[in-house]
Amino acid sequence: xxxxxxxxxxxxxxxxxxxxxxxxxxxxxxxxxxxxxxxxxxxxxxxxxxxxxxxxxxxxxxxxxxxxxxxxxxxxxxxxxxxxxxxxxxxxxxxxxxxxxxxxxxxxxxxxxxxxxxxxxxxxxxxxxxxxxxxxxxxx
Amino acid sequence: xxxxxxxxxxxxxxxxxxxxxxxxxxxxxxxxxxxxxxxxxxxxxxxxxxxxxxxxxxxxxxxxxxxxxxxxxxxxxxxxxxxxxxxxxxxxxxxxxxxxxxxxxxxxxxxxxxxxxxxxxxxxxxxxxxxxxxxxxxxxxxxxxxxxxxxxxxxxxxxxxxxxxxxxxxxxxxxxxxxxxxxxxxxxxxxxxxxxxxxxxxxxxxxxxxxxxxxxxxxxxxxxxxxxxxxxxxxxxxxxxxxxxxxxxxxxxxxxxxxxxxxxxxxxxxxxxxxxxxxxxxxxxxxxxxxxxxxxxxxxxxxxxxxxxxxxxxxxxxxxxxxxxxxxxxxxxxxxxxxxxxxxxxxxxxxxxxxxxxxxxxxxxxxxxxxxxxxxxxxxxxxxxxxxxxxxxxxxxxxxxxxxxxxxxxxxxxxxxxxxxxxxxxxxxxxxxxxxxxxxxxxxxxxxxxxxxxxxxxxxxxxxxxxxxxxxxxxxxxxxxxxxxxxxxxxxxxxxxxxxxxxxxxxxxxxxxxxxxxxxxxxxxxxxxxxxxxxxxxxxxxxxxxxxxxxxxxxxxxxxxxxxxxxxxxxxxxxxxxxxxxxxxxxxxxxxxxxxxxxxxxxxxxxxxxxxxxxxxxxxxxxxxxxxxxxxxxxxxxxxxxxxxxxxxxxxxxxxxxxxxxxxxxxxxxxxxxxxxxxxxxxxxxxxxxxxxxxxxxxxxxxxxxxxxxxxxxxxxxxxxxxxxxxxxxxxxxxxxxxxxxxxxxxxxxxxxxxxxxxxxxxxxxxxxxxxxxxxxxxxxxxxxxxxxxxxxxxxxxxxx
Numbered sequence: 029x030x031x032x033x034x035x036x037x038x039x040x041x042x043x044x045x046x047x048x049x050x051x052x053x054x055x056x057x058x059x060x061x062x063x064x065x066x067x068x069x070x071x072x073x074x075x076x077x078x079x080x081x082x083x084x085x086x087x088x089x090x091x092x093x094x095x096x097x098x099x100x101x102x103x104x105x106x107x108x109x110x111x112x113x114x115x116x117x118x119x120x121x122x123x124x125x126x127x128x129x130x131x132x133x134x135x136x137x138x139x140x141x142x143x144x145x146x147x148x149x150x151x152x153x154x155x156x157x158x159x160x161x162x163x164x165x166x167x168x
Numbered sequence: 169x170x171x172x173x174x175x176x177x178x179x180x181x182x183x184x185x186x187x188x189x190x191x192x193x194x195x196x197x198x199x200x201x202x203x204x205x206x207x208x209x210x211x212x213x214x215x216x217x218x219x220x221x222x223x224x225x226x227x228x229x230x231x232x233x234x235x236x237x238x239x240x241x242x243x244x245x246x247x248x249x250x251x252x253x254x255x256x257x258x259x260x261x262x263x264x265x266x267x268x269x270x271x272x273x274x275x276x277x278x279x280x281x282x283x284x285x286x287x288x289x290x291x292x293x294x295x296x297x298x299x300x301x302x303x304x305x306x307x308x309x310x311x312x313x314x315x316x317x318x319x320x321x322x323x324x325x326x327x328x329x330x331x332x333x334x335x336x337x338x339x340x341x342x343x344x345x346x347x348x349x350x351x352x353x354x355x356x357x358x359x360x361x362x363x364x365x366x367x368x369x370x371x372x373x374x375x376x377x378x379x380x381x382x383x384x385x386x387x388x389x390x391x392x393x394x395x396x397x398x399x400x401x402x403x404x405x406x407x408x409x410x411x412x413x414x415x416x417x418x419x420x421x422x423x424x425x426x427x428x429x430x431x432x433x434x435x436x437x438x439x440x441x442x443x444x445x446x447x448x449x450x451x452x453x454x455x456x457x458x459x460x461x462x463x464x465x466x467x468x469x470x471x472x473x474x475x476x477x478x479x480x481x482x483x484x485x486x487x488x489x490x491x492x493x494x495x496x497x498x499x500x501x502x503x504x505x506x507x508x509x510x511x512x513x514x515x516x517x518x519x520x521x522x523x524x525x526x527x528x529x530x531x532x533x534x535x536x537x538x539x540x541x542x543x544x545x546x547x548x549x550x551x552x553x554x555x556x557x558x559x560x561x562x563x564x565x566x567x568x569x570x571x572x573x574x575x576x577x578x579x580x581x582x583x584x585x586x587x588x589x590x591x592x593x594x595x596x597x598x599x600x601x602x603x604x605x606x607x608x609x610x611x612x613x614x615x616x617x618x619x620x621x622x623x624x625x626x627x628x629x630x631x632x633x634x635x636x637x638x639x640x641x642x643x644x645x646x647x648x649x650x651x652x653x654x655x656x657x658x659x660x661x662x663x664x665x666x667x668x669x670x671x672x673x674x675x676x677x678x679x680x681x682x683x684x685x686x687x688x689x690x691x692x693x694x695x696x697x698x699x700x701x702x703x704x705x706x707x708x709x710x711x712x713x714x715x716x717x718x719x720x721x722x723x724x725x726x727x728x729x730x731x732x733x734x735x736x737x738x739x740x741x742x743x744x745x746x747x748x749x750x751x752x753x754x755x756x757x758x759x760x761x762x763x764x765x766x767x768x769x770x771x772x773x774x775x776x777x778x779x780x781x782x783x784x785x786x787x788x789x790x791x792x793x794x795x796x797x798x799x800x801x802x803x804x805x806x807x808x809x810x811x812x813x814x815x816x817x818x819x820x821x822x823x824x825x826x827x828x829x830x831x832x833x834x835x836x837x838x839x840x841x842x843x844x845x846x847x848x849x850x851x852x853x854x855x856x857x858x859x860x861x862x863x864x865x866x867x868x869x870x871x872x873x874x875x876x877x878x879x880x881x882x883x884x885x886x887x888x889x890x891x892x893x894x895x896x897x898x899x900x901x902x903x904x905x906x907x908x909x910x911x912x913x914x915x916x917x918x919x920x921x922x923x924x925x926x927x928x929x930x931x932x933x934x935x936x937x938x939x940x941x942x943x944x945x946x947x948x949x950x951x952x953x954x955x956x957x958x959x960x961x962x963x964x965x966x967x968x969x
């Protein structure tokens with residue numbers, strides 16, 4: 029059965045970018061406003077799932093040639109790595125640090141090592157969600 | 169810094185092995201791995217002069233400071249000896265393995281496990297913190313499990329690996345309990361700090377239990393009687409592994425633990441009898457059993473058991489000096505400890521060489537069975553040389569290093585008779601007699617190794633391959649070891665001064681001058697009791713060897729049915745059968761039952777707890793009033809929940825479930841929890857999508873055809889679960905037994921630099937939870953992936969043997 033999904037595809041083209049932008053915004057907003065690595069990752073993941081639902085797996089894979097298992101594994105390494113990393117600075121396990129820096133364009137910016145940790149969380153969430161959904165949908 | 173680096177380096181290299189292996193598949197990866205222990209050995213060797221001058225090196229990294237668990241590395245004389253053995257023998261073993269294992273084997277696994285093991289062993293000997301030591305200790309068990317089961321397609325390998333793991337890990341857990349008791353008694357996990365307050369620990373009521381538990385850990389690891397049964401079975405591992413794990417390192421972890429904790433427990437009567445007594449029994453039993461083995465490797469395994477017993481026994485005898493305190497007469501007993509450390513090194517040299525020799529024979533000839541071997545002397549002259557020097561050193565004959573430490577062992581067993589503590593006056597004679605008897609057996613099996621393998625006639629029809637000398641590369645490592653065997657005999661005092669003396673200072677911290685604790689070792693020490701004992705060993709040994717055939721039946725007197733090995737097999741067999749039956753009983757594959765178990769437990773525990781305490785109080789007077797839109801949401805949820813019960817099609821159920829989820833998200837919005845609302849919304853969307861994806865695989869909902877009784881029971885359970893949750897939810901509002909912790913988190917901006925409390929909790933305050941949740945999520949994802957993708961294909965070859 030062939031489904032006529034012109035409307036869905038057209039809408040998704042616009043919506044996916046909004047979803048991705050929202051996901052990235054949520055990820056960075058996390059420290060001071062609602063958001064964070066987990067939610068950011070979930071939103072990004074659901075955006076990707078939306079793409080998979082609309083287009084077929086091959087098409088999406090051509091646009092995003094990632095192995096999502098590796099994305100998840102990298103995320104876990106990043107999260108645990110930042111935790112271990114503090115040991116090298118003579119601080120207890122999982123110590124995080126923050127500070128204000130002057131960056132070009134952005135000006136005075138609040139940077140925190142939590143962001144790296146959260147990035148690990150986000151990547152794990154994206155990777156795991158997409159892996160699960162892909163493996164279920166690809167199963168014969 | 170070197171010390172931390174030396175613990176870390178093996179792990180780092182191990183992580184890169186798979187990538188290197190894939191890149192250079194033709195190249196033997198062992199050469200890369202070889203660089204690790206060689207580098208570490210060189211680095212550690214540069215510390216020898218400073219250690220010999222009495223310096224120690226401590227460095228602390230905070231890990232969980234609130235529990236006193238820190239990664240503290242400590243390098244003193246004792247850890248020096250062990251680290252040199254680990255890296256030194258490690259280098260030789262890896263060099264040997266390069267020629268022993270062909271590139272057809274899965275070398276990346278092998279060297280990965282070997283490096284893990286090496287790093288873990290270094291971690292054990294360098295850790296000052298008991299908990300960190302325990303972690304590394306168990307890591308050695310796990311990595312040795314992987315190494316023993318390296319040829320996992322063989323059933324015996326798997327069984328041997330499991331046996332080693334079961335016994336050493338259960339001992340390790342006992343040891344952990346002992347460590348916790350030490351912590352309770354002293355208030356610190358640091359070994360150095362416990363030593364500083366050793367009087368407090370010795371007065372504690374937990375002193376004896378802690379001692380017993382720590383000894384259990386040491387005895388299981390070092391294969392002491394009756395836990396020795398795992399070591400012969402562990403010989404299923406490739407020979408380089410046997411040479412490394414079972415001659416030089418892993419089994420010596422128990423010895424290390426005993427040596428390290430001697431200043432804490434030593435001096436107590438029970439410690440003295442437990443360590444020296446068990447050691448003596450192990451010495452005798454191991455040597456007795458070694459004589460009746462036909463497999464060369466099994467023979468060496470029992471010989472290792474017996475030699476470990478010897479070292480253990482010497483440590484026990486030496487601990488008597490701590491009871492007496494420092495005086496000129498107690499110095500005599502410290503010589504037992506000195507002999508223990510000396511024999512520890514000697515044993516690693518000659519036993520390492522012997523294992524490699526057996527590996528060569530096995531590799532070139534194809535069998536290790538002495539009934540099929542013989543006459544290889546002319547065909548394999550270099551291997552023969554190794555075997556002679558190694559075996560004669562093991563038998564305690566001059567001019568090899570085993571002779572020196574064996575003489576010191578005899579001297580110590582004789583000297584202990586002069587003590588009148590610990591009821592020794594009536595039992596002291598046992599030590600020299602049993603030691604002498606065990607040495608006769610040691611002599612016999614040493615002769616068996618040489619004579620049955622290399623002398624006599626060749627039996628080519630019984631060998632798998634035509635015998636010829638091993639390639640040059642395989643001979644390097646054992647040659648280095650046997651030149652050490654001879655070298656140590658010629659210059660024992662160099663070793664004594666630079667290596668053993670600082671270790672003596674670690675074992676007897678309270679004793680003033682360590683140079684007085686170091687006896688001068690001389691090969692010729694006059695005609696005295698020890699020498700006469702050795703002469704007796706040789707004479708009786710030769711006679712018994714000549715008449716060995718007559719004695720064979722004697723060894724069979726002891727029925728196999730009552731051996732500890734048989735008991736082990738019976739216990740394992742029984743527990744396997746029992747757990748199988750039990751599991752099949754409740755894991756019947758019906759998910760309804762699993763839910764029933766979970767819910768019943770939940771209700772029983774929560775309701776049961778509520779009856780014992782008075783937690784369930786409901787006082788609505790303080791609650792805020794319920795707004796009308798909240799009521800509407802509640803009714804929507806109730807409607808969805810009730811409708812769910814009567815849904816006929818699966819898609820209706822899925823959608824209704826979604827309604828419930830989204831309504832909860834709305835509640836979060838109303839109650840100003842935007843983080844939760846966001847998460848709930850996205851999670852709900854993703855799960856609904858998942859549901860719809862797997863939808864086509866699910867069968868249609870069928871009306872349940874269960875009896876009225878069962879339906880009634882199920883309804884009761886459901887209602888009571890719902891009621892429990894509701895009551896808990898209401899009761900939580902009035903729960904004020906503890907001070908709320910929210911005030912602490914309100915300071916999030918100052919403490920963690922973030923204005924969003926929820927996020928700072930997740931990322932800063934309770935980041936440990938988040939980190940582990942991420943790991944759990946990842947593992948769950950992998951689980952789904954493997955379950956779906958890696959289904960065993962039909963017609964796959966059976967991997968079991």
